[in-house]
Amino acid sequence: MKIIFRLVLAVALVAFGVWIWTVLFPSPEKVIRKRLTELARTVSFSPNEGNLVRLAGAQNLAFFFSTNVEVNIDVPGRVQHNLMGRGEITQAALGARSAVNGLDVKFPDIVVTVAPGKQSAEADLTVEVKISNEREPIVQEMKFTLQKTDGEWLVTRVETVRTLSILNFEPPRFPSIVLT
Amino acid sequence: MPAQNQTAQRVQPPQLPNWLRIALVGRNPKVTLARIGILVVTCFIIFKFALFPIRVEGISMLPTYRDGSVHLVSRTAYLWHEPQCGDVVSIRLAGPHVMYMKRVIGLPGETVAFVNGQVLIDGQVLDEPYEKLACDWNLPPEKLGPNEYFVVGDNRSMPPEWHTFGKASRDRIIGKLLL
Numbered sequence: 001m002k003i004i005f006r007l008v009l010a011v012a013l014v015a016f017g018v019w020i021w022t023v024l025f026p027s028p029e030k031v032i033r034k035r036l037t038e039l040a041r042t043v044s045f046s047p048n049e050g051n052l053v054r055l056a057g058a059q060n061l062a063f064f065f066s067t068n069v070e071v072n073i074d075v076p077g078r079v080q081h082n083l084m085g086r087g088e089i090t091q092a093a094l095g096a097r098s099a100v101n102g103l104d105v106k107f108p109d110i111v112v113t114v115a116p117g118k119q120s121a122e123a124d125l126t127v128e129v130k131i132s133n134e135r136e137p138i139v140q141e142m143k144f145t146l147q148k149t150d151g152e153w154l155v156t157r158v159e160t161v162r163t164l165s166i167l168n169f170e171p172p173r174f175p176s177i178v179l180t
Numbered sequence: 181m182p183a184q185n186q187t188a189q190r191v192q193p194p195q196l197p198n199w200l201r202i203a204l205v206g207r208n209p210k211v212t213l214a215r216i217g218i219l220v221v222t223c224f225i226i227f228k229f230a231l232f233p234i235r236v237e238g239i240s241m242l243p244t245y246r247d248g249s250v251h252l253v254s255r256t257a258y259l260w261h262e263p264q265c266g267d268v269v270s271i272r273l274a275g276p277h278v279m280y281m282k283r284v285i286g287l288p289g290e291t292v293a294f295v296n297g298q299v300l301i302d303g304q305v306l307d308e309p310y311e312k313l314a315c316d317w318n319l320p321p322e323k324l325g326p327n328e329y330f331v332v333g334d335n336r337s338m339p340p341e342w343h344t345f346g347k348a349s350r351d352r353i354i355g356k357l358l359l
Contacts, residue, residue, distance in 0.1 A: 109275025126273040136238050139280075139344075141273040163273050163280065164331065164346035166322060 028153070029112040032121055032146060035153050039064045040105045040127075043093070047102035047132050058093035062086040066147060066154040074160040075140050102132035121146045121153070124161070230256050231358070234270065234279065240333030240343055241281055244268070244310050245357075257356035263287075263329055265306075268357040271331065271348050280344060281357065283310070286322075286330025288350075293321040297336065313337035322347065329353065 022030075042061050045054055065071075071083040083089055096103065109126040122145055129138040145157035196204070206212035227233070231252050236245050245251065245268075253270045263269055263284050271280040286292035291302050297315030299306040315336035324330055324347060332345035 108277040109273065111274050124274045126275060126278045128278060139273065139278055161274075162346075163271065163352065164282075164344060164348050166319070166346040 028114045028118055028121060028148075032112045032114075032123060032153050033110050035064070035146075036107055036110055036123060036125065036144065039155070040107045043103065043105045045097055045103055049102075054097045055094070058090055058097060061093045062090050064155055065089055066149060066156045069154075069156055069158070071158040072160060073142075073158070075138060100131050104130040104132075106130075119148045121148075230254065232276075232355075234281065234357075236281060240335050240338075241268075241283075242335040243312055244334045245281065252358045253355040254358050255355045257358075258353065262350075263353055263356070265301075266310075269329075269331065269353045270355050270357065271352045272354050276354075279354070280331070280348075282331035282333055282345065282348075284329050284331055286324050286347075288324055288326050288328055290330070291321045291323045292330040294319040294340075310334050311336065327351075 026034075039061075042057055042064065045057055049057075065086055067086055069083075069085060069089065071081070071089065073081045073083075081092065083092055106128045107125045108128055111124045112121055113123075114121040122143060124141070124143050127138075127140050127142050129140075131138070141161040141163045143157075143159045143161050144155050145159075146153045147156045148154075206215075231254055234251055234253055236247055236249050236251065239247055265284055265287055267284045269282060269284055271282060273279065285299055285306060285308075286301060293300040294315075294317040297317055299308060300321075311334055313335055317336055317340050319340065322330065327350045328347045329350065330346070331348050333343055336343065
């Protein structure tokens, strides 16, 4: 009985140690996932937010991206935008905040692949955007490329993934989100 | 003595009526526990690997599937055969939490076109009894690759630019809608 008790205690201690280790030294996948979730929260804004809060939110957004970031958003029938650098992202975020009343962005699925050197990574994610006053959410798959810079994971490239593609059909654009 | 009686009353466990005890834990608690365990494991295996529930969000599958309705997707449906024309399938995006739900209308190697709202497969009109809303789409022919399926929603009353449809590679089709 005493041996079993000691064995159980030892297993519990090891499990606790492993848990503490993962909390103190999280894996790059976990860090990136957390960072992207924060990014989604920063992009979102509610209809009753004040102007100063909206401005701060748009400016904070820049810190998730590298200085030479390249963003290509191409949602069929919605928006097509190519942005270069943090400045254009901040401008686009400010434009979106003035164009729509509220925005709720979520990344329900984030699949992270870290490169062998653990200095760069790719995240394939599903973006779900709910615009206030619009009934249906916009769902789009996107690919984020991240680079570790000064200990922080920064987004260097954002691309749209065409889950369903049609070669011979180019839908007209009806921008519900005006990014510039 | 009265103090001893009081102590004895406190220690005595509360007695449940027999019918309630049987209703809660069964005649043999060990057997009940084993049954619960088997049920939990079976449900876990079924809902993890074979079937998964989905909730429809949006109007692109109207009138067949309504916004907010709950259905089951079979992950094992395409283990032994490939998706067929007319099947309603779930198509994954980055992960398992959000999926597209569409109907297969074109199979690998076929050419799909829309002419005045009618679907043409290799030049022949496709019979679509599930499509009940008026459609006036015109789209040029699209040749499907060896591993591609053409999927579209049942509600084509909206303009095509508001509808998500097109070619999906086979590896993105993860299951067939059952109910």
